Amino acid sequence: MQSAILAGLLGGVACSLIGVFVVTMNLSFIGVAIAHAAFAGALCGAWLGFSPQAGAFVFSLVAVAVIGPLADRGEFNPDTPIGIIFSLTMGLAFLFMGLLPGPKTEALELLWGSILTVSNFDLVLLVIVAVIVLMLVTLFFKEIQAVIFHREAALAVGIPANLIFYSMLFLTGSVITASLRSIGGLLIFNLILNPAAAAYQLTYSLRIMFILSALFGVLSTWLGLLISYLFNTPSGATIVLVSTVIFIIAAAFSPKRKVKKWKNELG
Amino acid sequence: MITINNAVVSYREDVALRGVSLSVKKGELVGIIGPNGAGKTTILTLVNGLGKLLKGQVQVLGCMLNNGCPSYLRRRIGYVPQIHNIDPRMPVNAREVVMMGRYGRLGLLRRPGILDRQVVESLLSLVGMSHLATRPIGHLSGGEQQRVAIARALAQEPDILLLDEPTTGLDRRARVEIMALVNEIHRSRNLTTLMVTHELKTASAICNRLVLMKEGRIWSQGKPEDVLQEEVLDLLYGDENRVVNYF
Numbered sequence: 001m002q003s004a005i006l007a008g009l010l011g012g013v014a015c016s017l018i019g020v021f022v023v024t025m026n027l028s029f030i031g032v033a034i035a036h037a038a039f040a041g042a043l044c045g046a047w048l049g050f051s052p053q054a055g056a057f058v059f060s061l062v063a064v065a066v067i068g069p070l071a072d073r074g075e076f077n078p079d080t081p082i083g084i085i086f087s088l089t090m091g092l093a094f095l096f097m098g099l100l101p102g103p104k105t106e107a108l109e110l111l112w113g114s115i116l117t118v119s120n121f122d123l124v125l126l127v128i129v130a131v132i133v134l135m136l137v138t139l140f141f142k143e144i145q146a147v148i149f150h151r152e153a154a155l156a157v158g159i160p161a162n163l164i165f166y167s168m169l170f171l172t173g174s175v176i177t178a179s180l181r182s183i184g185g186l187l188i189f190n191l192i193l194n195p196a197a198a199a200y201q202l203t204y205s206l207r208i209m210f211i212l213s214a215l216f217g218v219l220s221t222w223l224g225l226l227i228s229y230l231f232n233t234p235s236g237a238t239i240v241l242v243s244t245v246i247f248i249i250a251a252a253f254s255p256k257r258k259v260k261k262w263k264n265e266l267g
Numbered sequence: 268m269i270t271i272n273n274a275v276v277s278y279r280e281d282v283a284l285r286g287v288s289l290s291v292k293k294g295e296l297v298g299i300i301g302p303n304g305a306g307k308t309t310i311l312t313l314v315n316g317l318g319k320l321l322k323g324q325v326q327v328l329g330c331m332l333n334n335g336c337p338s339y340l341r342r343r344i345g346y347v348p349q350i351h352n353i354d355p356r357m358p359v360n361a362r363e364v365v366m367m368g369r370y371g372r373l374g375l376l377r378r379p380g381i382l383d384r385q386v387v388e389s390l391l392s393l394v395g396m397s398h399l400a401t402r403p404i405g406h407l408s409g410g411e412q413q414r415v416a417i418a419r420a421l422a423q424e425p426d427i428l429l430l431d432e433p434t435t436g437l438d439r440r441a442r443v444e445i446m447a448l449v450n451e452i453h454r455s456r457n458l459t460t461l462m463v464t465h466e467l468k469t470a471s472a473i474c475n476r477l478v479l480m481k482e483g484r485i486w487s488q489g490k491p492e493d494v495l496q497e498e499v500l501d502l503l504y505g506d507e508n509r510v511v512n513y514f
Binding site for chain 2 (some may be wrong): 024139140142143145146148149150152153154155156157158159160200201203204205206208209256
């Protein structure tokens with residue numbers, strides 16, 4: 001249980017911090033596609049007999065390398081090619097699952113997540129990724145802020161905006177890879193999206209949004225773990241449901257819902 | 268200051284610039300006018316290195332830009348892109364946007380200091396936005412967002428200022444105010460300014476030179492009083508000129 005609590009803390013922080021980037025830059029669909037590519041890669045790794053994390057990492061990086069430039073061109077709507085890649089990775093995931101010999105326990109763990117049986121290796125991986133994410137967000141906060149606001153303007157002032165953008169996409173892939181076993185391939189993206197989306201409802205400060213998002217991420221995993229323990233429900237699914245409830249509450253009480261009214265009052 | 272020689276730029280099958288040559292001296296305020304799709308914005312992106320040159324040469328501040336513009340040079344070129352819809356929920360306020368203009372000069376891993384804050388406050392005051400400094404950027408009107416964008420570009424302490432249709436989408440009063448602000452900033456800071464605009468009357472009053480563009484080529488250029496002739500504009504804009512004349 002101690003390992004699960006630690007995994008919840010690390011996964012919650014890493015996923016929700018990277019989620020701020022995904023939410024503010026409207027990259028939700030791209031993120032889902034990367035998450036499913038990682039899931040397919042993990043199953044490919046399991047099928048070929050090497051580490052699922054290695055497979056997830058390679059697949060997510062390939063997905064970033066393909067999807068990133070598509071989203072980047074801006075000359076056409078990238079939804080269609082990203083949708084094709086998304087469905088391709090889903091197809092590959094279920095293909096590898098079908099090809100896996102014997103019982104599908106490992107595949108199902110990767111699908112639903114199993115935070116209660118997280119290994120020391122998974123924990124070490126989570127520590128590394130969480131520390132890297134935290135460090136990069138702290139050190140390059142001003143550059144990330146500029147890229148989130150307007151990438152072309154960021155480039156024009158001399159910020160390496162493309163490097164920052166692609167680094168964040170690769171980091172998204174790495175966070176998904178590290179959290180895959182504890183949260184699960186189908187559910188991981190909710191933990192990236194929901195805490196950040198909830199934080200987005202509550203503040204106009206990017207700094208506070210990062211902090212709130214991390215708090216909501218950890219709250220989701222810990223509360224999810226507690227409920228899962230008390231009612232004997234699947235941990236990954238419970239965590240995701242808790243994070244969704246947090247988002248609904250944040251949206252219901254969001255001061256940003258009053259923006260229109262406030263703007264009208266100002267004329 | 269800026270020398271563009273026989274520049275050809277293409278976006279896939281569309282040719283945006285067809286052998287354009289243009290020189291801009293230090294301290295000049297050059298207005299670029301012409302119908303939509305003439306290649307006006309592309310000229311600006313060539314100068315700050317965001318555009319990709321297919322053929323020709325571009326020299327800015329003594330540096331050849333044929334392989335893109337290095338970031339140290341971009342820091343010396345303030346760029347105000349066309350206004351775009353900003354998400355009203357965007358978690359960034361006006362002061363932070365102006366501060367972004369300092370980030371390139373600061374470089375990676377360095378945080379803004381007292382001097383940077385002073386520069387930002389004085390620029391907010393210059394563009395008349397001090398009272399709205401903490402307002403989320405997406406809550407500001409188009410004219411206010413444009414003022415913030417100009418302040419951000421000035422925060423770079425640039426040698427060259429590039430403005431891409433700074434008055435588009437604004438009401439008449441805001442358009443007049445923005446053009447007056449551009450004029451004041453250009454004169455007081457001894458900048459070299461390139462401005463893409465559809466404001467023919469105001470541009471002719473404040474620009475040293477007007478460059479008329481059509482279909483990726485420079486159609487004509489010279490002093491405003493020389494080039495802004497009815498027959499020239501008729502040829503440049505065709506039927507549109509009747510509409511343009513109202514502005």
